[in-house]
Amino acid sequence: MQPDDVRRVLAPKLAERLLGVEPFAGTLGKVRFDRSAALETFRAMRDDLGFAHLSMVGGIDWVDHREVLYVLWSDAAKQYVLLSTDVPANDARVETASAVWPSANWHEREAWELVDITFDHHPDLRHLLTPDGYVFHPLLRSFKLHEPEDLEVKVRHV
Amino acid sequence: MSNATLYSVSYAISHDILFAIGSAVGGSWGRSIEASGLVTGLAVLIFAAIVLAATMINTIVLIWYERKLLGRFMDRRGAMHVGYAGLLQNFADGFKLFRKHTVRPRAADQVGFFFGPTAYVVTSLIIFGILPISSGWSSGALPLTLLLALAVFSFAPLFIFISAWSSNNKYSLMGGLRSAAQMIAYEVPLLLAVVSVVIVAGSFDLSTIVYEQQNYWFWGPLVVALVVFVAAMLAEMERIPFDLPEAEAELVEGWNTEYGGMLFAFFMLADYLRALVGSILVVLLFLGGWTLPSWVPAGATSFPLAGIFWFMVKTYIVFGLFVWVRASLPRVRTDQLLRIGWNRMIPLALLSVFLAAALVSVRHCLPVFGCLPSPGG
Amino acid sequence: MSEMWINMGPQHPMTHGLWNLRVQIDGELVLAVDPEMGYLHRGIEKISEDRHYNEVITLMDRTCYVAGLAWEHLYLLAAEGALHVTPPERALYLRVLCEEFQRIGSHIMWYAAFVQDIGLMTPFLYGMRDRDLILDLFQSYTGARLTYEYMRVGGVRNDLPTGFTDHARKVLDWLIPRFKEYDQLCLGSTIFRKRCDGLGVLKGPEAIAHGVTGPMLRAAGVRRDLRKDRPYAVYDRLDFDMALADTADVTGRYLVRMEEMRQSVRILRQVLDWLDHHPGPVVAERLPRWLGAPYAPVGAEGYLLKRNYPKGVGFAAIEEPHGEALSYVVNEGGEHPYRVKFRSPVFANLSAASTYLVGYRVADIPPIMGSVDVCVGEVDR
Numbered sequence: 001m002q003p004d005d006v007r008r009v010l011a012p013k014l015a016e017r018l019l020g021v022e023p024f025a026g027t028l029g030k031v032r033f034d035r036s037a038a039l040e041t042f043r044a045m046r047d048d049l050g051f052a053h054l055s056m057v058g059g060i061d062w063v064d065h066r067e068v069l070y071v072l073w074s075d076a077a078k079q080y081v082l083l084s085t086d087v088p089a090n091d092a093r094v095e096t097a098s099a100v101w102p103s104a105n106w107h108e109r110e111a112w113e114l115v116d117i118t119f120d121h122h123p124d125l126r127h128l129l130t131p132d133g134y135v136f137h138p139l140l141r142s143f144k145l146h147e148p149e150d151l152e153v154k155v156r157h158v
Numbered sequence: 159m160s161n162a163t164l165y166s167v168s169y170a171i172s173h174d175i176l177f178a179i180g181s182a183v184g185g186s187w188g189r190s191i192e193a194s195g196l197v198t199g200l201a202v203l204i205f206a207a208i209v210l211a212a213t214m215i216n217t218i219v220l221i222w223y224e225r226k227l228l229g230r231f232m233d234r235r236g237a238m239h240v241g242y243a244g245l246l247q248n249f250a251d252g253f254k255l256f257r258k259h260t261v262r263p264r265a266a267d268q269v270g271f272f273f274g275p276t277a278y279v280v281t282s283l284i285i286f287g288i289l290p291i292s293s294g295w296s297s298g299a300l301p302l303t304l305l306l307a308l309a310v311f312s313f314a315p316l317f318i319f320i321s322a323w324s325s326n327n328k329y330s331l332m333g334g335l336r337s338a339a340q341m342i343a344y345e346v347p348l349l350l351a352v353v354s355v356v357i358v359a360g361s362f363d364l365s366t367i368v369y370e371q372q373n374y375w376f377w378g379p380l381v382v383a384l385v386v387f388v389a390a391m392l393a394e395m396e397r398i399p400f401d402l403p404e405a406e407a408e409l410v411e412g413w414n415t416e417y418g419g420m421l422f423a424f425f426m427l428a429d430y431l432r433a434l435v436g437s438i439l440v441v442l443l444f445l446g447g448w449t450l451p452s453w454v455p456a457g458a459t460s461f462p463l464a465g466i467f468w469f470m471v472k473t474y475i476v477f478g479l480f481v482w483v484r485a486s487l488p489r490v491r492t493d494q495l496l497r498i499g500w501n502r503m504i505p506l507a508l509l510s511v512f513l514a515a516a517l518v519s520v521r522h523c524l525p526v527f528g529c530l531p532s533p534g535g
Numbered sequence: 536m537s538e539m540w541i542n543m544g545p546q547h548p549m550t551h552g553l554w555n556l557r558v559q560i561d562g563e564l565v566l567a568v569d570p571e572m573g574y575l576h577r578g579i580e581k582i583s584e585d586r587h588y589n590e591v592i593t594l595m596d597r598t599c600y601v602a603g604l605a606w607e608h609l610y611l612l613a614a615e616g617a618l619h620v621t622p623p624e625r626a627l628y629l630r631v632l633c634e635e636f637q638r639i640g641s642h643i644m645w646y647a648a649f650v651q652d653i654g655l656m657t658p659f660l661y662g663m664r665d666r667d668l669i670l671d672l673f674q675s676y677t678g679a680r681l682t683y684e685y686m687r688v689g690g691v692r693n694d695l696p697t698g699f700t701d702h703a704r705k706v707l708d709w710l711i712p713r714f715k716e717y718d719q720l721c722l723g724s725t726i727f728r729k730r731c732d733g734l735g736v737l738k739g740p741e742a743i744a745h746g747v748t749g750p751m752l753r754a755a756g757v758r759r760d761l762r763k764d765r766p767y768a769v770y771d772r773l774d775f776d777m778a779l780a781d782t783a784d785v786t787g788r789y790l791v792r793m794e795e796m797r798q799s800v801r802i803l804r805q806v807l808d809w810l811d812h813h814p815g816p817v818v819a820e821r822l823p824r825w826l827g828a829p830y831a832p833v834g835a836e837g838y839l840l841k842r843n844y845p846k847g848v849g850f851a852a853i854e855e856p857h858g859e860a861l862s863y864v865v866n867e868g869g870e871h872p873y874r875v876k877f878r879s880p881v882f883a884n885l886s887a888a889s890t891y892l893v894g895y896r897v898a899d900i901p902p903i904m905g906s907v908d909v910c911v912g913e914v915d916r
Contacts, residue, residue: 024850025616025850026616026850026851027850052740052743052744053743053744053746053748054746055746055748055852055859055861055878055883056861056863056876056878058863058876058878060865060874069863069876071850071861071863071878073859075743075757075758078765079765080765080850080852082850101744101746102744102745102746102887103744103745103746103883103886103887105886106882107878114580127573128572128573129572129573129576129915130573130576131573138581139580139874143581145578145581145582145585228656231657232656232657232659232660232661233660233661233664234660329541398654398656399654399726401654402898485656485657486655486657487654487655487724487726488650488653488654488655488724488726488727489653489654489726489730490726490729490730491729491730491898491899492898493563493896493898494729494730
């Protein structure tokens with residue numbers, strides 16, 4: 001499979017919401033799409049292009065916006081492809097991928113609790129690695145490791 | 159000493175002690191001390207004390223033997239530090255458990271909580287007063303020793319259940335029920351295998367059973383009964399491969415989860431006492447007890463306490479077999495275990511009963527079995 | 536009894552790690568499962584953002600402490616991609632040596648814990664004895680038995696001591712008959728088969744949808760092994776077979792891991808032969824000095840300055856002993872990585888717990904969870 005195949009399948013469905021298919025060393029490429037096209041992109045990747053395996057969903061905090069990274073694998077093509085969408089920091093929401101790939105469930109829980117990205121229609125968005133009721137999102141750049149947390153705010157009772 | 163029995167030795171000691179005290183005191187007090195009731199009473203106490211001491215030492219050595227043998231199976235040495243080759247390790251463990259604070263849950267049933275393990279240990283110890291170890295070391299006047307020993311042995315599920323229920327912990331209760339179910343399920347094949355031996359020996363008295371094995375040990379013709387008995391004994395003793403109730407303690411569902419300190423020590427002690435009882439019963443019923451085959455030279459059987467010596471050798475070999483099984487096999491799941499007990503062991507045990515009956519009917523026709531005086535004589 | 540939720544953990548001898556398996560049971564039957572993770576969450580990804588590239592390596596050992604060198608390798612493949620550094624060939628072979636010995640060690644550790652849960656006490660100690668030989672090998676060239684810190688950006692820290700390859704070959708010769716012994720003790724035991732056959736079934740399509748990888752996936756018959764499908768380091772030059780089974784149950788996973796150990800021995804013999812005949816440098820020549828001063832590799836020519844250093848993003852995937860692990864390293868030109876993100880195979884394998892645990896008995900949970908080979912350190916990071 002070539003990056004052009006991906007572009008050829010996605011372009012008709014997403015039109016201008018497909019922001020680009022960039023080369024990325026070691027993979028098929030990095031597909032950047034607008035977050036409103038999330039569900040269509042996921043369905044197209046799984047059903048039309050055969051990426052049945054969602055390996056990872058990760059969040060990266062770029063301070064003014066956050067990047068949601070998806071890594072997919074295709075057994076037929078034996079290749080990875082990266083999907084990426086940007087969400088603004090003040091409205092960090094994107095549609096969940098767990099309806100399309102059940103493996104997204106726990107990855108999205110982790111991305112939410114660490115990088116504060118809310119996944120709409122996620123079946124079970126609660127804490128996974130951090131304690132229940134922990135109010136901080138530690139992997140944001142604004143969370144400094146060397147400053148003490150405000151102990152009064154620390155754990156909200158659930 | 160060849161005609162001395164343990165009771166006669168105890169009686170002699172008691173008699174000597176009381177008569178020495180009586181003659182030292184003198185007068186009417188002295189004569190009342192020498193009364194036969196008192197002598198008999200003290201003799202019984204001395205008998206019990208000797209049996210208790212011997213049993214406890216034997217059990218401690220048995221535990222040491224298991225730890226070392228199990229270690230060797232696992233390519234390691236076992237306990238080495240406390241005492242020479244770890245001989246004092248179990249005393250150290252017992253002392254540690256003795257010192258530990260027994261946590262008593264407030265909501266537990268106080269009487270049952272203490273009664274369960276205590277009764278469990280006591281009934282396991284009682285059996286040792288009944289089992290004969292040699293022609294001299296026996297309870298003498300008790301008839302039907304086999305029946306009595308097995309009856310006391312079967313109390314265990316009751317006390318496990320009492321302990322589990324008294325813990326006031328629903329998981330312990332479930333674990334106790336499972337454990338009791340396992341023991342009760344395997345009582346039936348156990349007793350049927352014993353019935354085979356009784357049919358061939360013609361008596362419920364253990365000394366007579368050993369006497370009946372003087373020409374041939376029962377492990378040969380009654381091999382099916384032996385297999386059933388050993389397997390059922392492993393389940394009764396809750397050893398691997400049938401120790402899921404003990405492993406359930408890992409799942410916090412064991413029946414002894416709430417116990418600590420000395421009460422826990424009681425459970426462990428009772429486990430090993432029952433293991434010793436199981437091995438002794440195998441030796442008595444199938445391996446000819448304290449006798450050796452007639453082709454063994456006389457020198458091997460004529461030294462003092464030879465009977466006890468060979469009995470212990472056989473017991474430890476049988477227990478070594480149990481340890482070998484423990485080192486090699488995985489655990490059977492409870493439902494599989496119960497299925498084996500009810501669906502496989504009982505038919506096999508019934509088969510052994512029929513074989514025993516067949517053996518009895520043809521015995522006098524086959525020269526190898528010799529000519530035995532009628533049983534019960 | 537009516538349905539109730541019980542906690543197996545977080546302190547539990549069976550779970551091999553600090554996590555809580557909540558099961559909803561009705562008597563003996565498991566109705567629902569909710570694994571509760573996070574007890575071992577140490578914030579490795581966050582701490583890495585404050586450390587130099589070479590200093591992150593100490594964290595990787597502790598991510599999965601049973602397969603530390605594999606995780607070091609994973610991180611470094613991505614970090615070297617982000618830093619535009621190419622290690623020399625001998626370093627690549629040494630890394631494969633580490634990873635394959637680590638695979639055997641991890642699988643022996645899995646075997647020992649797995650059979651212990653089923654009740655076999657003896658193979659547990661045989662496994663520990665044999666794993667000790669591998670740990671001794673590690674100690675001879677990395678200096679440690681558990682937390683190695685052996686690899687560096689640009690290669691590895693040092694070369695092998697003399698006589699290592701001969702000793703390693705003796706260890707491999709010792710291990711092959713031991714694997715046969717393990718099989719005799721387990722597959723040859725009727726009780727083991729009765730407890731493990733048909734248990735914890737997870738079929739191929741469902742496994743792929745849930746992101747399951749590694750021996751669990753190959754036991755279902757799915758032909759995926761990253762060392763074959765997307766070779767990294769020097770795996771494309773090595774000759775080995777993929778371990779597969781078709782029963783998708785606990786016994787199948789057992790067979791796959793045993794076969795993987797044998798294939799690892801095969802790989803290692805080839806690697807040892809190559810290492811004997813191809814001496815060379817073990818670290819790249821031109822490396823930035825700011826990688827981490829106390830840990831700078833021996834012989835590094837640090838003349839590249841930080842302000843001129845190009846940015847980059849690195850992505851790597853390895854076939855770790857538990858399955859497929861990913862790493863994503865973002866280099867924004869600073870001394871520290873901007874973001875490191877790891878994907879742990881056990882994370883996905885555990886998230887699929889409701890597919891292979893529901894409907895079985897409580898007494899089946901130890902064998903099934905044992906066959907999943909949980910290493911909590913990498914789940915929680």
